[in-house]
Amino acid sequence: MANNHLTSESKQLATWYFTFAAILFGAQLLFGLVAAIQYVMPGFLYGILDFSIARILHINALVVWMVFAMFGAVYWLLPDETGIETIGIKIGKLLFWIFAAAIVVVVLVYLFIQVGPADETTIWFITEGREYIEAPRWADWGIVVVALGFVANLFLTGIKGRQTGIVTVLMADMIAFAGLYLAGMFFTDNISIDQYWWWWVIHLWVEATWEVYVGAIAAYGLITMIGAHRKVVEMWLWIEVAMLFGSGILGLGHHYFWIGTPEYWWEIGALFSALEPLPLVAMFIHVLYDWGKTQGAEMAKEGTDEDNVKSVVNNKPAFTWFVLNAFGNFLGAGIWGFFHTLPQVNLYTHGTQFTSAHGHLAFFGAYATILIGMMYIAVQGTNGIKVMKNTKASIWAVSMITGGVIGMTIALTIAGYVQVLISRAQMGATWAAYFDGQSGLWFTQAMDWRLIMGVVTFIGFLFLAKDLLTTGKNPVHER
């Protein structure tokens, strides 16, 4: 990306974050493909890059590219929102390199050392062996330092500059985001206590602080891309914060049904997590509605007729991804989550491919979409484009990635049904029951389709990369 149009150092730094995030996104998809192939051909890379390692890399790359893109998006919007250059940008740049270097080291250790002896040195230097946050303890501390530096920059800038609603929400949200990570940084022999706090990190990130973050980014996007009224957008942002935290914080209870924790979590988890889907689509729909009403009123006043209107969307690909975010969040996190959030259902679906179907659509719908949208906004700004159009590559990218993820989700949902019916309901969850479910025809075919759809997603990613990298030279955009 040529940086000739950026005057803000903060935005410059944002593009670094986005670039590294996009590379990790590619890595996430590649290791996902390895794991998907292993479901179909179990001998693939057996003993070299086993499923466990491929999956660690698949999921850790996902989490880390999203965190990178999230930091990047904040550095991007800060100058616009606060009206000043981000404070502490030098530290921000230094932290970027520390973070990136740490990630590379962690990945190399995952790849080539993989496991260690059962002692504390393994936990500190190789793997913590806890799903999603396997990063060894030294890297945990690195992440804490980097996150605190980022939060400090955000706070200093937010306090000195114009403190909009969006910036206020981000400040509160990001401090919770950084603080919660500490809950996952200790070892205990008691696996129930282990998993209790582990969910504080995973759930309260993904189903609370990350969702609120997305609300703030969506608000920023609506203001920058279609010129929606800040007052309306920010009102909805506050409503969304109330609804997301109101449901998401205690929705944590839906992870406490079966890990040794008391029965009262059944009721608390069921009630609050069932409310979680509500806010996910509300803000976007309502802002579009309110904005449409204002537009209609303006058109009526000026006497414009329907055929002569010009689109006000100044970044078509980004806006497409933002729209997908609103619906993907609702469908993937909301509906697919609600499918199995009630304890009566979850008793049978807990720990099956159902969860993985939900995971794929939710992470894509709620986070990947909007972060890709932010990458498009950054590319637009970097290249000094006034109106960014859709290109063939951008349309192929959005269609193939979305189609691929939805295809994988459907395949995994079917696989989940097979597992629930055969392995859980009929056979009673034993070793034999597990493999009976895994060898069912519907299950194996679903896994074939998952792989095919994974390949579709990856090709979509290649189109995305091509589109983002060639935007600068593409003459279709209005400059």
Add this chain to the structure above:
Amino acid sequence: MANKSVWSDNRFWRRSATWVTGFASVLLIWLTFDTSAQIAMGNDQDLKDGVVKRVPGPTVINYKITYEMNSKRGHEVPVIGGNDGNGNSLFQEKEKFFGRDDWSEEEAGKLLHLGKLASQAKNCMDCHTLLGNGAYYAPDLTKSWLDPAWGPDGTMQAMTQPYDKDGNPLPWSKEEAMAAFLQHPDQYATHARMMPDLGITKEEAIGLVAFLKHMSSIDTNGFPRNFGRMQGAVNGK
């Protein structure tokens, strides 16, 4: 003049968001105190006194553990040391674990500590699920200690069975079978999806088996349902 309503007032919603978040957080913290007390690990004295803990102490490995219907709670619960007939633990019947049923609190604690560390150092939960959490590439380990496959008539115990030079089977147990498998999982043809060799030592394997036995004694509110109770059911019949 524009009309004004509290419902379209940003300050009202900002305050609502703050109060709702604060209330939910305080409730969560309060529940966390209660839950932490309830899931704190028990000790040897609890087992001797017949005190039911959601997470029993490490010396639970000295006892026989089963998973049976509790008539009051309406689902299966771990039953330790014998069943009173209603699915409540009697804490009496012992069971040898690697030839002993008198593992001291310190010894059993060390085994469990080693096993829990090994479960993380070997990335178990990136193929298996533990308490239903983890990856879905391999069977759930929550109640694996109680799996019929490892029992006296089970395939896994038969597969790992050692023989003397005359071809007679040597004395063999569930825990020895599990430990043997864990050390060389790639030598046993279990399924096309084989577990790889993770360099698990003998000590680590014993620790892991203790960890698995302990995990089977955790009260998981009836998850998984009907575990091991439907052997031989084919297509639901």
